[in-house]
Amino acid sequence: MTKVNLDRRRLMQACGAIGSVSMLGLSLNAQAAKLAATKAPSLSLNDYENWDMSAMAGMLRAGEVSPLELTDAAINRFEQNTDLNVVAVNHFDMARESAKSLSKLSTAQRAEQMQNRPLLGVPFALKDLGVGLANTITTNGCQFFKDNLVEENSTLVNRYQAAGLNIMAKLTSPEFGQTPTGESTLHGDTLNPWDKRYSSGGSSAGSAAAVAARILPAAHGSDGGGSIRIPASHCGLFGLKPSRGRVASGPASLEGSMGLSVHHALSRSVRDSALLLQLTQGAELGSRVSLANADMLAALKAKPKRLKVALMESHPFGYPxxxxxxxxxxxTVALLTSLGHIVEKAQPVLPLEQMFKGMGVATSSSLLNAVQARELTLGRAARENEFEELVWGHLQKAKEFSAQQMLSARKAFDQGGQAFDRFFQDYDVILSPVTTAPPPKIGALTLNQPYDAFVKEVLKASPIAALYNMTGLPAMSVPLHWNESGLPIGVQFAGAYGAEAGLIALASQLEQAAPWADKKPNLS
Incomplete structure (x- = not known):
């Protein structure tokens, strides 16, 4: 396995931010001291669920908690919430052994190691799709991949481990992320912690449910059509989709689904998302689409200038x-106005029909490529009964696509990107819904239903979010509203290419103005 050499300056900058006197006005050392003053003999689950990753890291550095205490608390919460069905592949024993080893270090030894590994001992989990942890299984939510043993780490996993994260599990995703929910024949239904009759959203379903249920402070996700932002919206979390090229996707494939799919995380706090992005951004070997590293942590404390915000309130195809x-x-408009920002109704003119046709070509072709590679490994053809009904249909359709259709898809995405780039010459950010409906009931977005029925439901979910996948732009879901039924309804902000730091600065301002950290689902 090739060891990825992380940018030492980036790691040191992150370490300094965690150990600093203040981040967002909150002293991690003060938090740790206050919690330690209880002199409890072991970690209380009620304490654990109130800490984000940044707080955990500060307490680990100060010696107020141990890696084993955090790992056991996370395992306990996984086991208490099995009805949510968030775990696809269990790595608890492996994580616990790692935590035991780290807990044998003295506080001084651990603090010294955390100079280079700022999240050493913090519990974490990966999405069970499109990412590899060496010598473990990634199922992609698919029966044909149920025993798919991965031989090497993804570049991103190398970076997570270099930062010190203790990976505990792979979390549920629908089959190849082909629907914005967490329902699959292989793993069952992932439920929304806010109301278990409803979907958690997807495809980063298990990640969203685990973070919302306070099982983990943050978790990995990927986004090829809204798959970080939609579950973040449905579960009351912060979810940032980075620009294309910001976070490494290799080494197996340097661009997921022809650039549509990118990786990052779902978190409860903006600062955790910024910290993870700070630690994982940057090109990898072979990268040709990449961005200069940005200071995501400085953005947390940077007050946004007076922003000109475009309000894009309608569905791309005119649906309600x-x-x-x-x-x-x-x-959100009222909140933005109270903070001094300018909001106007406006939206770019986009080649929508060509873009969405191209998205179908790109995602189905990527799916077919993965399945054909698996067929070569197994030495046999895939069988229809090893796939969800709609996914099998996508595979058969993809076999008919031509090279010309792939080129047309790329051209449509580029034209959409050009339109957005022109639009961002006049506006700083775009505000829109994440989805055009609240979280759906379990079953509404299953991949085992007639195609027309599925399309009717999926049109409420992903068309707005998908615009930023096709054009490679950063976008985020911010948890600023809960409906009368108590279900979260996120709002989406999108920015110009490479403008993650600006989005983080805005999200941090909104988090301080309208805090959401104390909002918790009732899991009793």
């Missing part, structure tokens, strides 16, 4: 927008 989503937008 649910009143809950309108309420979330109206509430």
């Amino acid at each position: 927008v649910h009143q809950d989503c309108k309420d979330a937008l109206n509430k």
Whole structure:
């Protein structure tokens, strides 16, 4: 396995931010001291669920908690919430052994190691799709891949491990992320912690449910059409989709689904998302689409200038927008105005039909490529009964696509990107719904239903979010509204290419103005 050499300066900068006197006005050392003053003999689950990754790292550095205490607390919460069905592949024993070893270090020894590994001992998990942890299984939510043993780490996993994260599990995803929910024949249904009758969103379903349920402070996710932002919206979390090229996707494939799919995380706090992005951004061997590293941590404390915000409140194809989503937008517009920003109704003119046709070509072709590689490994053909009904249909359709259709898809994405780039010459960010309806009931977005019925439901979920996958732009879901039924309704902000730091600065300002950290689902 090739060891990825992380940028030492980036790691040191992150370490300094964690250990600093203040981040967002909160002293981690003060938090740790206050919690330690209880002199409890072991870690209380009630304490654990209130800490984000940054707080955990500060307490580990100060010796107020041990890696084993954090790992056991996470395992306990996984076991208490099995009904949510968030675990696809269990790595608890491996994580616990790692935590035991780290807990044998003295506080001084651990603090010294954390100079280079700022999240050493913090519990974490990967999405069970498109990412590899050496010598473990990644199922991609698919029966044909149920025993798919991965031989090497993904570049991103190398970076997570270099930062010190203790990877505990792979979390549920629908089959190849082909639907914005967490339902699969292989793993079952992942439920929304806010109301278990509803979907957690997807495809980073298990990650969203685990973080919302306070099982983990943050978790890995990927986004090829809204798959970080949609579950973040449905579960009351912060979810940032980075620009294409910001976070490494290799080494097996340097661009997921022809650039549509990118990796990052779901978190409860903005600072955790910024910290993870700080630690994992940057090109890898072979990268040709990449961005200069940005100071994501400095953005947390940078007050945004007076922003000119474009309000894009309609569905791309003119379908209705649910009143809950309108309420979330109206509430956000009022908040933005109170903070001094300017909001105007405006949207770019896009080649929508060509873009969405191209998205179908790109995602189905990527799926077919993965399945054919697996067929070569197994020495046999895939069988229809090893796939969800709609996924099998996508595979058969992909066999008919031509090289010309792939080139047309790329051209449509580029034209959409050009339109957005022109638009961002006049506006700083775009505000829109994440989805145009509240979280759907379990079953509404299953991949085992007639195609027309599925399309009717999926049109409420991903078309707005997908615009930023096709064009490679950064976008985030911010948890600023809950409807009368108590379900979260996120709002989406998108920015110009490479403008993650600006989005983080805005999200940090919104988090301080309208805090959401104390909002918790009732899991009793």
